[in-house]
Amino acid sequence: MWQWFHEWGSPKAFYMRSGKMLPWLGFLTVVLLSAGLVWGLLLAPSDYQQGQSVRIMYVHVPAAILAQSSYVMMAVAALVALVWRIKIADAAVQTAAPIGAMMTLLALATGSLWGKPMWGTFWIWDARLTSTLILFFLFVGVLALRSASGRGRNAGRAASVLALIGLINLPVIKYSVDWWFTLHQPASFTLTERPAMPVEMWAPLLVMVLGFYSWFAFTWILRLRLEVLQRESRADWVQRVVSS
Amino acid sequence: MRECKILVRSPADAVQSLLFVVMVVTLFPLAISPDPSVLAGIAAGLIWVVALLAALLAAERGIQADFADGVLEQMVLGNTPLWLLCLIKAFAHWLSCGLPLLLITPLLGTMLALEALEIYWMLASLALGLPVLSLFCTLGAMLTVGLDRSSVLLPLLIAPFLIPTLILGTQWVQSGGQSFYGYMLAALLSLSVVTLPLATGVAVRIAVSR
Numbered sequence: 001m002w003q004w005f006h007e008w009g010s011p012k013a014f015y016m017r018s019g020k021m022l023p024w025l026g027f028l029t030v031v032l033l034s035a036g037l038v039w040g041l042l043l044a045p046s047d048y049q050q051g052q053s054v055r056i057m058y059v060h061v062p063a064a065i066l067a068q069s070s071y072v073m074m075a076v077a078a079l080v081a082l083v084w085r086i087k088i089a090d091a092a093v094q095t096a097a098p099i100g101a102m103m104t105l106l107a108l109a110t111g112s113l114w115g116k117p118m119w120g121t122f123w124i125w126d127a128r129l130t131s132t133l134i135l136f137f138l139f140v141g142v143l144a145l146r147s148a149s150g151r152g153r154n155a156g157r158a159a160s161v162l163a164l165i166g167l168i169n170l171p172v173i174k175y176s177v178d179w180w181f182t183l184h185q186p187a188s189f190t191l192t193e194r195p196a197m198p199v200e201m202w203a204p205l206l207v208m209v210l211g212f213y214s215w216f217a218f219t220w221i222l223r224l225r226l227e228v229l230q231r232e233s234r235a236d237w238v239q240r241v242v243s244s
Numbered sequence: 245m246r247e248c249k250i251l252v253r254s255p256a257d258a259v260q261s262l263l264f265v266v267m268v269v270t271l272f273p274l275a276i277s278p279d280p281s282v283l284a285g286i287a288a289g290l291i292w293v294v295a296l297l298a299a300l301l302a303a304e305r306g307i308q309a310d311f312a313d314g315v316l317e318q319m320v321l322g323n324t325p326l327w328l329l330c331l332i333k334a335f336a337h338w339l340s341c342g343l344p345l346l347l348i349t350p351l352l353g354t355m356l357a358l359e360a361l362e363i364y365w366m367l368a369s370l371a372l373g374l375p376v377l378s379l380f381c382t383l384g385a386m387l388t389v390g391l392d393r394s395s396v397l398l399p400l401l402i403a404p405f406l407i408p409t410l411i412l413g414t415q416w417v418q419s420g421g422q423s424f425y426g427y428m429l430a431a432l433l434s435l436s437v438v439t440l441p442l443a444t445g446v447a448v449r450i451a452v453s454r
Contacts, residue, residue, distance in 0.1 A: 082446075134404045141401040148391040149454075157450045158387050162401060165383070165443060169405050172432075176408035183415065 009086045011228045012237050018221050025218045032211030039204035053117040056110055058205060062212035063107035067135060070100035070216060074142070075167035078160035088224070090156040091231060093163060094146055095223040099216060101139035108132055127181035131174050138166045257305055261298045261341045262348055268294045269352050280357035287356035288417035291366060292410055294352075295345055295374060299406075300399040302341035303381035304389070307333065311389045317452050326445035334375070334382040334441065342374035365421045369413040372429040376409045379440040386447035390454050408432065 007013050040058030074096040081089035111129065112122045123129065146159040197205070232238050272290055273283055310316050319329050349370060353363035384402035388394035409432060416425035 137404045144397055144400055148397055154453050161446055172408050176411045180411045
């Protein structure tokens with residue numbers, strides 16, 4: 001099994017194999033996202049409390065889920081890059097950071113838009129929003145450190161260390177923010193779990209979540225392929241690929 | 245030992261931190277309100293935020309110069325364990341920035357209309373929390389040393405990690421000293437002392453290889 005990992009670890013093998021995968025992944029993404037969007041935005045029932053504005057949930061919730069899991073994925077790639085020094089993993093960290101940051105920004109923005117009709121305000125310092133904002137800063141930090149580090153062989157190592165420290169600190173931060181909020185939560189304001197959703201509402205949500213994951217994988221692989229081409233630009237196989 | 249010698253030769257660094265802190269604390273009553281009840285309400289958070297800022301500002305002290313002089317490479321090549329040297333660096337940061345802040349906190353508390361008991365809890369929370377800040381700031385400084393615009397980059401990178409300490413510290417003071425927060429801060433401190441110097445050691449090796 002380790003052999004399979006090592007095979008994927010070579011930039012050229014990754015490029016060739018992912019090239020075959022990519023059109024299928026793209027097709028899957030388009031299918032899932034369009035089905036999810038049509039289903040969620042048009043066909044699913046509207047909430048009896050919130051009316052039509054609940055439909056933002058179909059973009060906001062997947063974005064938030066992806067924001068958090070993409071950080072974890074990036075940090076795992078960072079661990080692989082640091083410990084086993086696999087170049088693909090280093091490129092993976094570099095390419096995942098901007099996607100994750102945009103995802104977090106999307107989650108924050110759609111959440112803001114949803115907040116106005118639902119809770120009457122664009123922003124509030126509750127536990128989840130504050131944690132997501134901090135997650136955004138963590139992503140930006142990794143991005144900034146990466147871009148400041150330049151293009152050497154060891155350039156990505158500092159950013160990988162930062163991503164890992166971020167991962168370890170993430171539970172600490174979430175815990176302390178959660179708890180900071182419960183101390184200050186005004187009594188009349190309940191931001192607890194939404195009531196259990198009927199199937200007609202969580203089914204399109206599931207499709208959207210899967211669609212977002214598939215989109216993330218597609219975009220990440222696409223960017224990773226470009227990064228691999230750039231890094232290995234002096235190799236023969238790259239010349240052949242580019243000239244063909 | 246070497247760190248202490250450097251500190252003793254340039255007390256200007258510690259004074260710089262002190263003046264910064266006092267200046268910022270002076271700005272807030274001017275900007276917000278001189279009303280003692282308002283000030284007492286924000287005092288705990290304000291002093292903690294100012295401590296954070298001062299720690300971030302002081303983070304690069306000593307480390308940038310050491311990088312330029314090649315001392316960091318000596319650290320990596322030497323016999324002393326790297327994590328110990330990083331711990332000492334963090335301690336030096338605390339000596340030059342945290343300790344002066346601790347000493348001046350009663351003054352700041354009085355400026356911000358805090359009661360004596362609140363000042364006591366403020367001191368306790370800072371005593372436990374400032375070393376954690378120093379450890380994180382040293383880690384951040386090692387991660388960014390030698391890079392362009394590192395002084396802007398460092399606060400951006402490290403600020404999220406300082407947030408739990410900030411929350412715990414301020415809650416300890418604002419709750420009037422509930423021991424739960426004290427224990428949590430102590431736990432955070434012990435965890436940080438054990439793990440962060442190791443991470444900082446990794447960062448030093450990366451910095452030296454640039």
